[in-house]
Structure formats: C-alpha cells, structure tokens
Amino acid sequence: MCPAYPDSLDDFVDLVVPELQRRALFRTTYPGTTWRDSLGMWSFA
Known part of the structure; x- marks a missing residue:
C-alpha cells in the first residue's frame, strides 16, 4: 500500500465530500439509523 494513501483519503473526506454535499x-443524511436501514434491508427484530 502506498504510504501517502491515508493522508490523501483524509484530504478527500475533509475537502471533496463537503464540496459535493x-x-x-452527495447525501448529507441517511434514511435509517443503521447500515441495514440505509440499504433498505429488512431486520429480524
């Protein structure tokens, strides 16, 4: 793995994602409170 990867990922998340939002x-909220809810999957509860 490239040693610069973590910093560039941080830059992307901190700089690019807010601009897309x-x-x-790029979405700012998700429809559910869990990953399963956000994907629209049923739950066992």
Missing part, C-alpha cells in the same frame, strides 16, 4: 451531489 454543498453541490447536492
């Missing part, structure tokens, strides 16, 4: 190209 500002432009309404």
